[in-house]
């Protein structure tokens with residue numbers, strides 16, 4: 001069959017790879033000049049490795065993508081970086097049962113209570129009975145209001161903004177169940193990995209077109225018409241639902257409403273290149289648990305991956321999930337840094353003297369909102385248009401979206417076809 005795939009993120013690439021293995025004729029169309037989608041990266045002068053525009057790592061149980069790396073003979077690094085939380089201007093390492101037991105912000109009874117609740121979530125394999133409750137209801141009842149307010153409420157609010165109280169417990173369960181203290185990372189960066197997969201697809205006679213934006217998907221006499229790119233037997237769309245509903249005018253109104261009812265947030269990230277380390281205690285990931293913080297997380301990438309691959313520069317992401325109408329999306333880099341400056345100075349009074357450069361990246365759709373009973377809202381792969389399939393991160397559930405699930409999604413939709 002002649003199959004068209006829209007998007008060369010990890011869903012599109014892995015679907016294409018699987019379909020080529022089965023002998024189909026595959027063409028992938030990508031709007032960007034490079035593959036990787038949200039995990040795309042870039043390289044500054046002097047860097048040996050590419051860096052993701054948005055911070056990325058894998059958990060060591062991200063089996064779908066780790067198996068893909070193995071199949072491609074691609075080297076993966078595994079490290080044990082430090083994750084901490086900032087609470088009332090103090091940093092606490094909080095990334096294991098032992099560090100939770102030492103967490104002095106809570107009484108011993110509160111720590112044991114929280115530890116037991118998190119252990120229940122981690123070792124309970126059944127998420128379905130949890131999905132009708134919100135994370136907020138469950139946590140404030142089980143771990144207690146004070147502990148919830150100190151640790152989890154600011155994180156949920158920081159990550160989901162006005163949607164924080166709606167987030168399903170199934171999503172939180174997945175975060176706790178899946179997290180590993182060790183993290184993995186593809187040697188050379190995610191862009192290099194995506195390029196390796198793209199090259200493999202090309203050697204299998206698959207076609208990958210860059211700088212091509214598909215503006216129309218039309219059903220036509222049992223085929224799918226992609227305008228000047230021709231007719232296909234089947235087409236896979238890997239874009240968010242609201243974009244699919246715009247480029248496929250034949251979709252029925254009620255289906256479009258279903259797609260646009262699935263909400264999401266964008267991401268805005270400022271990357272600092274520094275001459276010196278930002279967190280001298282080697283923290284890789286800092287969750288900011290202060291309410292009204294201008295930032296959700298500070299991620300010092302080079303506390304996970306050696307700075308030697310980036311010309312000995314130290315790389316720090318300043319990250320937020322926000323609606324794409326938020327002023328941060330429109331602020332020039334320097335102005336955005338000014339907004340974060342008081343917080344950054346508190347953490348490292350000298351950081352400004354170390355700045356080599358900075359870059360800002362934004363994307364309008366980065367994090368799906370997962371309300372209660374989300375399983376009933378997820379659109380299937382098959383769409384109302386014959387031979388057109390939808391496979392995107394809004395179908396990833398109960399797990400939090402990620403490149404691992406993009407690969408899984410691509411493999412599943414390819415199998416279905």
Ligand SMILES: Cc1cc2nc3c(=O)[nH]c(=O)nc-3n(C[C@H](O)[C@H](O)[C@H](O)COP(=O)(O)OP(=O)(O)OC[C@H]3O[C@@H](n4cnc5c(N)ncnc54)[C@H](O)[C@@H]3O)c2cc1C
Nearest residue numbers: 007009010011031037038054056057213214366402403406
């Ligand atoms: C801030 C942030 C942090 C993250 N952290 C992690 C992490 O640590 N680990 C992890 O595994 N994942 C992480 N993710 C999630 C991960 O990047 C995504 O889940 C995954 O990349 C989604 O892949 P996809 O192929 O489904 O979609 P996308 O990556 O969105 O791919 C869709 C592709 O379609 C292209 N496209 C759009 N419109 C058109 C058009 N009209 N025509 C042609 N092409 C088009 C886009 O350019 C894009 O390349 C993070 C994401 C963000 C934003």
